[in-house]
Amino acid sequence: MTHRVLVIDDHPLLRKGIGQLLALQPELGFELAAEAGSGQAGLEAATSLQPDLILLDLEMPEMGGIETLRALREHGVAVPIIILTASARDEDIAESLSLGASGYLLKDMDPERLLESLSRVVDGEIVISPALTRTLCRAMRRYQGNSDITLGRLTAREREILALLARGFSNKLMARELDITEGTAKVHVRNLLRKMKLRTRVEAAVWAVQNGLG
Numbered sequence: 001m002t003h004r005v006l007v008i009d010d011h012p013l014l015r016k017g018i019g020q021l022l023a024l025q026p027e028l029g030f031e032l033a034a035e036a037g038s039g040q041a042g043l044e045a046a047t048s049l050q051p052d053l054i055l056l057d058l059e060m061p062e063m064g065g066i067e068t069l070r071a072l073r074e075h076g077v078a079v080p081i082i083i084l085t086a087s088a089r090d091e092d093i094a095e096s097l098s099l100g101a102s103g104y105l106l107k108d109m110d111p112e113r114l115l116e117s118l119s120r121v122v123d124g125e126i127v128i129s130p131a132l133t134r135t136l137c138r139a140m141r142r143y144q145g146n147s148d149i150t151l152g153r154l155t156a157r158e159r160e161i162l163a164l165l166a167r168g169f170s171n172k173l174m175a176r177e178l179d180i181t182e183g184t185a186k187v188h189v190r191n192l193l194r195k196m197k198l199r200t201r202v203e204a205a206v207w208a209v210q211n212g213l214g
Contacts, residue, residue, distance in 0.1 A: 008042030039063030
């Protein structure tokens with residue numbers, strides 16, 4: 001199966017480099033579907049080409065990455081979007097993930113790790129650069145501002161799911177671990193997010209790690 005990738009970044013060299021990187025390992029199943037040098041061009045490409053995966057820079061002129069991410073979701077682009085940026089700012093990480101990004105990676109990461117991250121995302125996981133673990137926890141604490149979360153309303157199964165979220169498990173891996181269907185795992189995740197009044201599985205995972213469940 002081939003996964004078509006859209007790269008949105010205002011640096012031509014980086015866009016070309018990613019395209020070449022994907023072409024070097026065709027066995028992984030990724031190909032460069034299109035590239036865009038601005039947020040607006042990326043939005044137009046995403047809605048017309050319907051790629052399977054999007055790599056999005058944050059620091060772009062005129063229409064920045066956060067604005068582009070928000071616009072993509074508002075226009076119904078539901079594919080995984082990975083932020084690939086040089087920014088390690090707390091607020092950028094927290095807002096990107098809360099808007100539904102499937103990952104947050106730094107541009108100085110090894111090419112092999114980038115390809116590995118792409119594979120993990122299409123398998124349903126969330127990917128974060130290891131160097132950002134502490135920053136992510138700090139960022140989500142500030143962004144959420146929710147100190148009233150308790151586990152009292154969660155069922156025993158939902159607590160198991162929460163612990164697996166903290167370990168970075170995708171729905172597919174949860175299903176395998178707990179001997180349930182992937183659809184059932186998805187329902188449990190949705191229910192625990194509603195009960196905990198959180199928006200994303202990343203927020204739940206961070207909360208779980210902070211509270212000793214990971």
